[in-house]
Amino acid sequence: MERVKPHIHRTPILTSGLLNQISECELYFKCENFQKMGAFKMRGATNAILNLSVEKKQKGVVTHSSGNFAQALSLSAKNLNVPAYIVMPDSAPEVKKAAVRTYDGKITECPSTLKDREETASKIQEETGATFIHPSNNLDVILGQGTAAMELLEDYPDLDYVVCPVGGGGLIAGTALTVKYFGNNCKCIGGEPMEADDAWRSLKSGKIETNESANTMADGLKTQLGDQNFPIILKHVDKIIRVTETEIKESLRLIWERMKIIVEPSSAVPLAAILKEKENFKNKKVGIIISGGNVDLSKLPF
Amino acid sequence: MERVKPHIHRTPILTSGLLNQISECELYFKCENFQKMGAFKMRGATNAILNLSVEKKQKGVVTHSSGNFAQALSLSAKNLNVPAYIVMPDSAPEVKKAAVRTYDGKITECPSTLKDREETASKIQEETGATFIHPSNNLDVILGQGTAAMELLEDYPDLDYVVCPVGGGGLIAGTALTVKYFGNNCKCIGGEPMEADDAWRSLKSGKIETNESANTMADGLKTQLGDQNFPIILKHVDKIIRVTETEIKESLRLIWERMKIIVEPSSAVPLAAILKEKENFKNKKVGIIISGGNVDLSKLPF
Numbered sequence: 001m002e003r004v005k006p007h008i009h010r011t012p013i014l015t016s017g018l019l020n021q022i023s024e025c026e027l028y029f030k031c032e033n034f035q036k037m038g039a040f041k042m043r044g045a046t047n048a049i050l051n052l053s054v055e056k057k058q059k060g061v062v063t064h065s066s067g068n069f070a071q072a073l074s075l076s077a078k079n080l081n082v083p084a085y086i087v088m089p090d091s092a093p094e095v096k097k098a099a100v101r102t103y104d105g106k107i108t109e110c111p112s113t114l115k116d117r118e119e120t121a122s123k124i125q126e127e128t129g130a131t132f133i134h135p136s137n138n139l140d141v142i143l144g145q146g147t148a149a150m151e152l153l154e155d156y157p158d159l160d161y162v163v164c165p166v167g168g169g170g171l172i173a174g175t176a177l178t179v180k181y182f183g184n185n186c187k188c189i190g191g192e193p194m195e196a197d198d199a200w201r202s203l204k205s206g207k208i209e210t211n212e213s214a215n216t217m218a219d220g221l222k223t224q225l226g227d228q229n230f231p232i233i234l235k236h237v238d239k240i241i242r243v244t245e246t247e248i249k250e251s252l253r254l255i256w257e258r259m260k261i262i263v264e265p266s267s268a269v270p271l272a273a274i275l276k277e278k279e280n281f282k283n284k285k286v287g288i289i290i291s292g293g294n295v296d297l298s299k300l301p302f
Numbered sequence: 303m304e305r306v307k308p309h310i311h312r313t314p315i316l317t318s319g320l321l322n323q324i325s326e327c328e329l330y331f332k333c334e335n336f337q338k339m340g341a342f343k344m345r346g347a348t349n350a351i352l353n354l355s356v357e358k359k360q361k362g363v364v365t366h367s368s369g370n371f372a373q374a375l376s377l378s379a380k381n382l383n384v385p386a387y388i389v390m391p392d393s394a395p396e397v398k399k400a401a402v403r404t405y406d407g408k409i410t411e412c413p414s415t416l417k418d419r420e421e422t423a424s425k426i427q428e429e430t431g432a433t434f435i436h437p438s439n440n441l442d443v444i445l446g447q448g449t450a451a452m453e454l455l456e457d458y459p460d461l462d463y464v465v466c467p468v469g470g471g472g473l474i475a476g477t478a479l480t481v482k483y484f485g486n487n488c489k490c491i492g493g494e495p496m497e498a499d500d501a502w503r504s505l506k507s508g509k510i511e512t513n514e515s516a517n518t519m520a521d522g523l524k525t526q527l528g529d530q531n532f533p534i535i536l537k538h539v540d541k542i543i544r545v546t547e548t549e550i551k552e553s554l555r556l557i558w559e560r561m562k563i564i565v566e567p568s569s570a571v572p573l574a575a576i577l578k579e580k581e582n583f584k585n586k587k588v589g590i591i592i593s594g595g596n597v598d599l600s601k602l603p604f
Binding site: 012033034259262300 | 561565595600
């Protein structure tokens with residue numbers, strides 16, 4: 001926590017009288033959309049790099065991601081003077097590639113299957129000696145992501161719940177660890193799109209499930225859990241609430257219109273989950289992790 | 303100032319490393335988009351009502367406005383238990399009428415000419431004994447609007463400039479008074495759309511000029527100055543910088559994408575003005591009043 005601090009923003013925690021009224025509970029929004037590069041991923045990436053030995057830092061880091069983690073690893077590597085190799089599917093939007101380049105990430109393109117991505121990353125590892133950092137299935141990344149909930153609890157130690165979105169599992173695993181060890185009888189709840197409910201099914205079956213399709217506007221949440229974060233989630237997450245696309249869109253609009261902040265669809269999933277099971281949160285103090293704010297303004301769902 | 307405080311939000315002041323880099327100065331954004339009902343107008347409306355005698359309060363207030371002031375007067379009147387009569391052009395969008403109704407404002411519709419609006423407001427005054435509160439040409443409103451800059455200077459006493467948009471003149475007159483009397487050699491600068499540059503022309507000619515047309519996306523800035531605020535502006539505003547629609551749109555996009563906050567086009571005018579005359583602001587500390595965040599998400603200029 002102390003180690004990551006100088007390299008990230010302590011993001012503001014916003015409240016909204018109107019959303020408290022609608023949800024009938026006290027909501028505390030931890031605004032990682034205001035984080036460097038616009039998402040919480042900056043925390044995990046920074047922590048993972050800081051944990052490398054001096055020699056490993058010199059050889060650099062490599063990851064495969066088409067989303068926020070590609071930018072996060074590039075920027076935190078740049079800040080810490082470490083080379084970053086980013087494997088991106090050749091189908092990734094130009095705007096995302098451009099963002100990685102802004103942060104001096106070295107892009108290698110490959111076909112978009114997981115197999116191709118993994119092979120390309122392995123090849124770069126061999127050639128450069130760079131360390132592979134998985135976007136969510138890496139303990140240092142998980143602990144880094146947990147610092148957002150830590151800051152929430154520092155300011156509001158008596159939260160009853162912290163709710164966050166579930167994608168690859170890094171954020172919720174880190175949040176769950178923080179909430180269990182530093183909260184005051186606080187519970188960690190996940191929000192997940194019905195259209196990509198692999199984590200909900202994984203909690204039910206006790207093994208990592210996958211999504212056959214993932215037709216959700218919450219595009220950060222299409223990925224599946226991993227063997228590092230799943231045991232933590234299984235042990236420390238109290239519940240996962242699934243929400244429909246309509247529910248996500250409604251909550252997204254509430255946040256944009258009422259709070260006047262720009263958040264990505266994934267960030268609206270926790271509020272949608274709370275509104276869906278309102279009676280369980282009634283009159284409670286509830287922290288929400290707003291995961292990020294990187295959206296394409298020309299492709300809004302409104 | 304002290305009187306208004308309990309009834310409004312002390313809005314946050316945000317900064318952005320990236321926008322500082324682009325503008326080559328230190329920017330401090332006073333975020334009135336996070337104000338109650340989403341705009342600074344809440345300050346002036348509240349101050350104007352608080353200044354009425356007990357009897358006048360009982361009889362209520364009346365204004366004509368199709369924009370933020372209609373909502374601001376309705377909400378502050380509701381908060382202070384005062385009836386509010388709002389004259390709106392029958393052409394006003396349903397969403398704006400609905401917002402006024404949410405705050406219990408009593409709407410009277412009329413044709414959209416200024417003459418019709420004024421006559422309808424006069425009639426309501428006669429019938430109800432309500433006090434007419436002009437959205438910008440009223441000294442109590444002007445002083446109320448000045449509290450935003452006051453809060454800026456409380457937190458950053460050594461600002462070199464405060465830049466705000468110019469519409470009807472209430473905000474800039476209040477800001478200029480605050481800056482002159484409470485700033486430390488601070489200057490007040492206005493930003494105005496080229497397409498509605500009545501205030502720029504008024505400063506040149508020394509008399510209140512009007513707009514023949516006002517074809518600007520900054521729809522809060524189409525109105526003209528009044529006899530109460532113009533003398534203050536003439537005396538205390540150092541300069542008005544005019545910006546094109548393209549410049550407004552670019553700055554709007556910068557604020558949305560980089561700061562992740564939702565602001566209305568009028569709020570982007572000060573940043574556009576600073577970027578236009580960059581050399582004058584170089585390395586200075588510059589406050590910006592973000593006037594509001596009430597936008598129709600289905601009609602974005604992106």
